Amino acid sequence: MPSLTMTTPVPEPRPDPVAPTRIDSFFFATSTESLACRLLGTYLVHDSPQGVTIGRIVETEAYLSRNDPACHAARGRTERNAPMFGPPGHGYVYLIYGMYFCFNVVSAREGVGEAVLIRALEPVEGIELMRERRRTKTLSALCAGPGRLTQAMGITLEHNNADLTGGALHILPRHALGRAVAKIEMVASQRIGISCAQDLLLRFCDAASPFLSRRP
DNA sequence: GGTGGGATTAGCT
C-alpha cells in the first residue's frame, strides 16, 4: 500500500490567543485536497438535544469532480448529490449500504461538485453519549470509520446541506476549545472501500493518532 | 488473530 508522508504538511494554526474560535466560510473555499489536509486537527461539534459531542478530525478523504469515478458527482448532478454542488462549508450526508450514514464537507467552489469525506474522529467530549449511541464501550471503535462516527455524533440526513460554520453541527478550528494544538503527522495514502480510482493518494490522516479507521 | 457473510435501502442502469 503506497503512502506518502508530507514534510511540509498543513498551514500552522495561528498562535494569536484571541484568534476567532469559529471558522468562516473562506476556510472551506479551497481545493478539495487542501481542505482534506486542513480539516485534520479541527473539531466537529454536534450540539444535539441529547447533549454535546465533539470529535477531533484525524482522517479524511478527498473526492474530486474530474478524473475520479469514485466520486458521487463524477456523473453529474443528481438529487442525492446536489449538496456537493452547493456552497463550500456545507455538509453532504448520504446513506450507504442501506444502514450507515457518511458525512462529507463540501469544498472548492459552488457548482464544482467536490467534497471531503470525514473517516475518523478522536472522541473529545460527550464520550458517554457516544458510547450510548454506538452501544459499545470500546473507545478506539467509537468514531473510527465513516459509519461509526456519524452514529456516535448523531449525524443523520437531517444534517444534509447544513451550514458547518454555525448551527447545531459545525466545525471549530484547531486552536479552539483551549486545548494544546497537537502536532499533526500527516500521511497521504490510498482511499478505502472504493472499487475504482484506487491508485490516487487522496486519503489523509494524522498518523500519530490511535483513533484511525486503519493504519496508512 | 483473521475472514466471510449478512444486514438493508436509495440511486442508478
Next chain:
DNA sequence: GCTAATCCCACCA
C-alpha cells in the same frame, strides 16, 4: 436488479 465512499459478529485457525 444490482451496486454501494460499511460494520459487526460468528466462526475458524
